Amino acid sequence: MSLRTDLAKVRGLGSAKEGSAHWWSQRVTAVALVPLIFWFVASIISLVGAQQAVVQAWVATPWVSVLLILLCIAMFHHLQLGMQVILEDYIHVEWLKIASVMIIKFLAVALLLASIFAILKVAFLG
Amino acid sequence: MTTGQRPLSPHLQIYKPEFTSALSIFHRITGTGLALGTLLLVYWFFTLVGTGDAFVKMQIFWASGFGRVILFAWSYALFYHLCNGVRHLFWDVGIGFDVAAARRSATAVVLLSLLMTFGAWAWGLSLLGGS
Ligand code: HEM
Numbered sequence: 231m232s233l234r235t236d237l238a239k240v241r242g243l244g245s246a247k248e249g250s251a252h253w254w255s256q257r258v259t260a261v262a263l264v265p266l267i268f269w270f271v272a273s274i275i276s277l278v279g280a281q282q283a284v285v286q287a288w289v290a291t292p293w294v295s296v297l298l299i300l301l302c303i304a305m306f307h308h309l310q311l312g313m314q315v316i317l318e319d320y321i322h323v324e325w326l327k328i329a330s331v332m333i334i335k336f337l338a339v340a341l342l343l344a345s346i347f348a349i350l351k352v353a354f355l356g
Numbered sequence: 357m358t359t360g361q362r363p364l365s366p367h368l369q370i371y372k373p374e375f376t377s378a379l380s381i382f383h384r385i386t387g388t389g390l391a392l393g394t395l396l397l398v399y400w401f402f403t404l405v406g407t408g409d410a411f412v413k414m415q416i417f418w419a420s421g422f423g424r425v426i427l428f429a430w431s432y433a434l435f436y437h438l439c440n441g442v443r444h445l446f447w448d449v450g451i452g453f454d455v456a457a458a459r460r461s462a463t464a465v466v467l468l469s470l471l472m473t474f475g476a477w478a479w480g481l482s483l484l485g486g487s
Contacts, residue, residue, distance in 0.1 A: 257448060260441050267438055271431075275480045279419075282411040286404055309391040316384060341398050348401035355405075 252311055259308035266301040286352050295353040302345040310338035376455075379462050383440045386433040393430055431476055436469040 232239075243249040273294075277285055288294055313334045321327040366377065403411040417423045443461050446452050452461050 257445065260445060264438065264442065267434065271434070271476060275476060276483065278480050278483050279415070282404065282407070285411075289404060305394065309387070309394065312387050313391055316388065341394060345398050345401050348398070348405055352401075352404045 252314075256308065256311045259304045259311070262300070262304040263308060266297065266304060269297065270301055286356055289349060289352045290354075290356065292353075295349055298349050299346050302342055302349070306338045306342040306345075310334055313338075376458050376462050379440060379465065383437060383444075386437040386440075389430075389433045390437060393433075428473070428477070432469065432473045435472040435476070436465070439465045439469045439472070 241249075246252075273288070277288060289298065314331050317330045317334065318327060321330060371377070400414060403414050418427055443452070443465055446461070452458065
């Protein structure tokens with residue numbers, strides 16, 4: 231016998247009230263990261279030892295700016311979701327857990343925005 | 357209730373470490389390391405803005421012995437996490453989830469990530485003319 235109501239079963243959101251959304255986003259961002267990371271690493275290697283102006287010109291190439299921003303979005307979202315799970319697993323003091331998950335969220339958003347700002351600044355102004 | 361049938365998380369105090377469990381925790385360690393590494397990445401983006409000497413300073417740092425050790429660890433962590441992450445994605449669609457297959461894919465992840473790391477370094481160093 232289950233004590234769960236029919237409504238709760240139909241919603242299927244579980245005790246965290248968000249169902250599989252967190253898990254799913256972690257997978258979607260992981261899939262996106264595979265080609266983006268291959269591209270990024272290969273690009274960085276081919277830029278090894280390059281002058282700043284050369285790297286700037288690369289970042290300012292329109293499709294490169296877009297891919298870099300996509301990489302940052304996928305990466306910071308992925309890392310925020312991942313670090314949240316780790317903190318939830320290891321921190322057992324409730325207020326500390328909530329506070330650290332919040333800090334990771336704030337940091338991820340701030341660093342993402344900072345990256346996008348820097349990329350666009352290089353793209354538009356050099 | 358059929359709680360006896362449910363999978364249990366490993367109870368670490370009484371859990372015998374396995375090759376596969378070591379890879380699992382290493383995925384977590386590399387994920388955390390990569391997350392910290394993004395601080396340097398964001399800083400690098402800012403060194404590209406304008407014409408200050410921060411870009412050159414960072415380039416000199418990465419070319420130093422200490423800088424290269426960090427870069428090497430970073431690149432291995434990234435390739436390991438990528439390969440093992442893809443292993444996770446296969447599990448998620450139900451492929452390779454028995455013990456024998458998990459051991460085989462574990463070996464594959466270790467070898468492939470090493471190969472990718474050495475390949476990347478061989479390419480990068482050859483561009484620098486071998487120095
Ligand atoms: C390159 C492609 C990548 C793939 C395919 C990938 C894949 C994955 C997968 C499938 C998970 C979930 C593991 C689980 O449920 O236990 C995960 C976790 C995680 N990833 Fe990634 N990832 C990638 C890149 C990155 C990057 C670049 C970062 C950080 C900058 C990162 C940080 C993390 C963190 C912190 C976790 C949480 C680890 C845990 O819960 O044990 N990942 N990754």
